[in-house]
Every structure is written in C-alpha cells, then in structure tokens.
Amino acid sequence: MEISIVGSGYVGTTIAACFAEVGHDVVNVDIDEEIVETINDGRAPIHEPGLDELVVEHAGDRLRATTDYGAVRDTDATFLALPTPSEADGHIDLSIMEAGARSLGAALAEKDDYHVVVTKSTVVPTTTEEVIAPILAEESGKVLGQDLGIGMNPEFLREGSAVSDFLDPDKIVLGAESDRAKATLRGVFEPLAERAGEPPIVETGVAEAEMIKYANNGFLAAKISLANDLANICKEYGIDSEEVLEAIGLDHRIGAAFLGAGVGWGGSCFPKDVAAIIAAARDVGYEPAMLQAAVEVNDRQPVRLLELLRGHVDPDGARVAVLGLAFKPGTDDIRNSRALPLVDALVDAGADVVGYDPVATENFRERYPDIDYAETAEAALDDADAALVVTDWPEFADLDEAFDAMATPIVVDGRRIVTRREGIVYESLV
Numbered sequence: 018m019e020i021s022i023v024g025s026g027y028v029g030t031t032i033a034a035c036f037a038e039v040g041h042d043v044v045n046v047d048i049d050e051e052i053v054e055t056i057n058d059g060r061a062p063i064h065e066p067g068l069d070e071l072v073v074e075h076a077g078d079r080l081r082a083t084t085d086y087g088a089v090r091d092t093d094a095t096f097l098a099l100p101t102p103s104e105a106d107g108h109i110d111l112s113i114m115e116a117g118a119r120s121l122g123a124a125l126a127e128k129d130d131y132h133v134v135v136t137k138s139t140v141v142p143t144t145t146e147e148v149i150a151p152i153l154a155e156e157s158g159k160v161l162g163q164d165l166g167i168g169m170n171p172e173f174l175r176e177g178s179a180v181s182d183f184l185d186p187d188k189i190v191l192g193a194e195s196d197r198a199k200a201t202l203r204g205v206f207e208p209l210a211e212r213a214g215e216p217p218i219v220e221t222g223v224a225e226a227e228m229i230k231y232a233n234n235g236f237l238a239a240k241i242s243l244a245n246d247l248a249n250i251c252k253e254y255g256i257d258s259e260e261v262l263e264a265i266g267l268d269h270r271i272g273a274a275f276l277g278a279g280v281g282w283g284g285s286c287f288p289k290d291v292a293a294i295i296a297a298a299r300d301v302g303y304e305p306a307m308l309q310a311a312v313e314v315n316d317r318q319p320v321r322l323l324e325l326l327r328g329h330v331d332p333d334g335a336r337v338a339v340l341g342l343a344f345k346p347g348t349d350d351i352r353n354s355r356a357l358p359l360v361d362a363l364v365d366a367g368a369d370v371v372g373y374d375p376v377a378t379e380n381f382r383e384r385y386p387d388i389d390y391a392e393t394a395e396a397a398l399d400d401a402d403a404a405l406v407v408t409d410w411p412e413f414a415d416l417d418e419a420f421d422a423m424a425t426p427i428v429v430d431g432r433r434i435v436t437r438r439e440g441i442v443y444e445s446l447v
C-alpha cells in the first residue's frame with residue numbers, strides 16, 4: 018500500500034521505516050528540512066537501535082521524505098505522528114496537531130479519491146472525531162464517511178527499543194469510524210501482523226482507541242508508583258524491597274514487568290500523558306484519585322533521595338556526583354528525567370554538582386550549562402563528597418573501586434544498581 022506519515026520524530030520515522038520494511042511504499046512529511054534531508058540521505062534523524070539499518074536499506078526506494086504535504090495525495094492513508102505536549106496546567110496542547118491537520122486537509126482538497134487519516138499521536142478521548150476530523154473536512158471539502166475516513170491507532174513502542182517494539186508488538190489497536198476506514202487500517206497492518214506471528218488485533222471505536230493508549234500508560238506509570246509505595250514501606254521496616262517485588266511479580270496476575278522501584282518514572286510520555294488524562298478526566302467531572310496518587314508518589318521519590326543524602330552529608334558546599342542524566346538507560350533523551358529535579362534541588366542547596374551520563378551529557382549541558390560534567394563515571398566520583406545514582410545504566414553496576422577515589426565514599430542509590438560492600442557508605446532509596 019501507499020502510506021504517508023506526517024511527523025518524522027521518534028514515532029514517525031520508526032513507523033515509516035518499519036512499514037517500508039514490511040513492504041509498503043512510505044513517504045514521511047515533516048516541516049523540518051534537515052530531518053527530511055537526513056532521511057533521504059539514508060540516515061535516521063534520531064538515535065534508535067536498528068533504525069539506521071532500515072533507513073539505509075529503504076531510503077530512495079520504498080521510503081522517502083519531503084516537506085511537501087502534496088505527497089499525501091498519492092497515498093491511501095496518512096498517519097499523524099505529531100507531538101502532543103502538555104500545557105502548563107497539564108492539559109494536552111493540540112496546537113501542533115491542529116496545524117498538521119490543517120495542512121493535511123488543504124493538501125487533500127486536491128485529491129478526488131477516498132482517503133483515510135489515522136491519528137498515531139497520543140490524544141485525549143474524542144480529539145480525533147471532535148477536533149481533527151472537522152478541521153480535515155473543512156480544509157479538504159471532503160465528507161466524513163464518504164470520501165474521508167478517520168482512524169486512531171495508538172502506539173506502544175518505547176524509546177531505546179522502538180524498532181523491535183513496533184515490529185513485534187504485544188497487540189495492535191485499530192480504532193475506526195467506519196468499516197471502510199477499518200478495512201484500510203487492516204490492510205496497512207496485515208503484512209506486519211503476519212511477520213510478527215499474528216499478535217492480537219483489537220478492532221474498536223476511535224475514542225476507545227484513544228483511551229486505550231492513556232489506560233496503558235496510566236496503568237504502567239501507576240504500577241511503578243505502587244511498586245515505589247510498597248518499596249518505601251519496606252525501606253522503613255528495613256525489609257529488602259527487591260525480594261518482595263520479585264516475589265509478587267511471580268504471580269501471573271501481577272507480572273514482573275514495570276515493578277522496578279527507585280527514583281521514579283520520567284520521559285517524554287508518562288509524565289505528560291498521565292497529566293493530560295487527569296486534566297481531561299477533571300474536565301468531564303471525574304477526580305482520578307489513583308492516577309493523581311501515582312503522580313504524587315513519583316514526585317516524592319527524588320525528594321526522598323535527597324533526604325537520604327542529607328542524612329549523610331550537608332549538600333551546601335559538598336561536591337556531589339550525579340550518575341545518570343537520561344530519563345532511562347539506552348537513550349540520550351533527558352525529557353522529564355529524574356535528574357532534573359535532583360540537580361535543581363542540589364544547586365539550590367549550594368552543592369557543587371558534577372554530572373555524568375554515557376550519552377546524555379550534551380543534552381543536559383544545554384539545560385544546565387553551569388554545573389560540571391565528567392567524561393567518565395570514575396572522573397565524576399574522583400574527590401566527590403557523595404554520589405547519587407539516578408539512571409540505571411548497566412555500567413554503574415561495575416564501578417566498585419572508583420568509589421574509593423571519593424573524598425567520602427557516600428553512595429545514595431536511586432536505582433538499586435550499585436553493589437553494597439565494605440568501605441562505602443551505601444544507602445539505597447528502596
């Protein structure tokens with residue numbers, strides 16, 4: 018099939034390259050000329066394992082990129098993979114989606130045939146039908162249900178494993194407003210589903226598909242927060258939380274995934290999506306107590322980490338090494354990283370902060386140009402009065418002797434990755 022994808026970021030580029038991989042002809046539309054050039058040159062504009070290889074293989078053949086929205090007219094369906102950030106009060110900011118829908122609608126005005134538009138971005142329930150579809154209809158002159166079809170296909174990939182998550186999904190959710198739009202969506206996913214060994218395909222309504230995405234992210238974020246709540250109780254009793262969480266994860270009704278207790282969840286999606294669904298729920302008169310509690314527990318974890326640090330050293334004037342700046346291992350993304358509130362608080366308290374991350378240092382430096390950065394974890398620890406472990410990069414598990422070079426070997430571990438041993442003052446958050 019011929020497919021167009023508007024937006025070539027983490028999601029847009031990944032799904033474009035993967036759709037090309039399963040045999041579709043794909044065009045990426047983006048307003049950023051550099052991104053478009055990068056893809057057409059056969060390189061991925063973002064860092065994702067396996068993505069470069071797919072772009073190299075398919076660019077110039079089944080995959081191309083352009084800044085010209087007119088390219089969508091030669092395709093059967095368009096996926097909108099545009100950012101949906103948060104407003105200051107947590108509500109979803111739909112301005113980029115609206116701008117994209119206007120450009121797309123204007124381009125479709127010159128197409129006579131039936132066309133399906135699919136929301137891939139994470140949007141609060143009813144956005145596709147009540148915000149996106151009317152813009153498309155107005156700009157294109159098309160009539161919904163006649164020459165315009167609407168769908169919603171939420172994305173569940175994770176940064177750092179985007180390609181393998183997309184090509185081997187646990188489920189595919191297809192929301193559509195009509196049987197005809199659904200048939201187009203089925204056609205798009207058929208080769209991928211076959212290759213992935215026929216995962217469950219959930220065929221549903223558009224608003225249901227939108228809500229499934231928030232339910233998924235809300236549940237996972239709340240699961241981590243519940244693990245943190247339980248681990249915090251364990252900590253107060255001196256009980257090993259890892260043993261407790263591993264044991265409950267063996268119950269198939271609970272499951273072991275996303276029970277990793279520590280300094281909490283960050284990233285480009287959990288914080289904004291949980292905030293957006295809480296704000297949307299309140300708009301319709303419902304107070305989502307569990308999701309709100311998940312946020313509160315999450316916000317408290319960095320505060321608890323700092324309290325533990327203060328139990329050992331006064332941060333004022335102390336040299337504190339912050340190990341891990343990315344929001345999770347395997348990425349250079351620092352959006353909503355737990356390191357952000359921690360470094361803010363340390364700087365406010367008068368600490369002399371030295372940060373280290375295997376790949377995210379440059380992104381962090383843009384945000385905090387005035388703290389020190391080290392080239393290696395060992396250099397960050399050298400002569401430090403204390404170390405905070407913030408991201409669970411596997412290399413931190415191997416540090417060991419580097420702690421002996423600290424002025425005082427105080428290690429406060431937010432991810433339970435450092436091995437407790439004689440000779441270091443080790444304190445784990447959970």
Ligand SMILES: NC(=O)C1=CN([C@@H]2O[C@H](COP(=O)(O)OP(=O)(O)OC[C@H]3O[C@@H](n4cnc5c(N)ncnc54)[C@H](O)[C@@H]3O)[C@@H](O)[C@H]2O)C=CC1
Nearest residue numbers: 024025026027028047048049098099100101138139172176
């Ligand atoms: N990053 C992730 O891991 C996941 C993200 N999502 C959702 O997918 C959506 C997209 O997220 P990302 O790919 O992370 O965003 P991103 O910020 O990485 O990429 C967005 C792209 O859209 C382009 N763009 C902006 N305005 C445009 C316009 N008017 N016309 C054409 N292109 C335009 C930008 O230049 C950029 O290349 C969001 O709703 C997000 O919540 C869903 C699952 C996973």
Ligand SMILES: O=C(O)[C@H]1O[C@H](OP(=O)(O)OP(=O)(O)OC[C@H]2O[C@@H](n3ccc(=O)[nH]c3=O)[C@H](O)[C@@H]2O)[C@H](O)[C@@H](O)[C@@H]1O
Nearest residue numbers: 172173174175176241275276277281282283284286344345
């Ligand atoms: O909507 C999205 O954008 C995506 O959000 C998350 O993916 P991502 O944010 O890339 O990464 P995760 O692996 O989920 O990690 C998110 C945060 O939770 C933290 N986390 C994760 C797992 C865990 O057990 N404990 C824990 O604290 C990580 O350190 C990280 O800060 C979801 O896992 C994806 O399914 C979803 O598509």
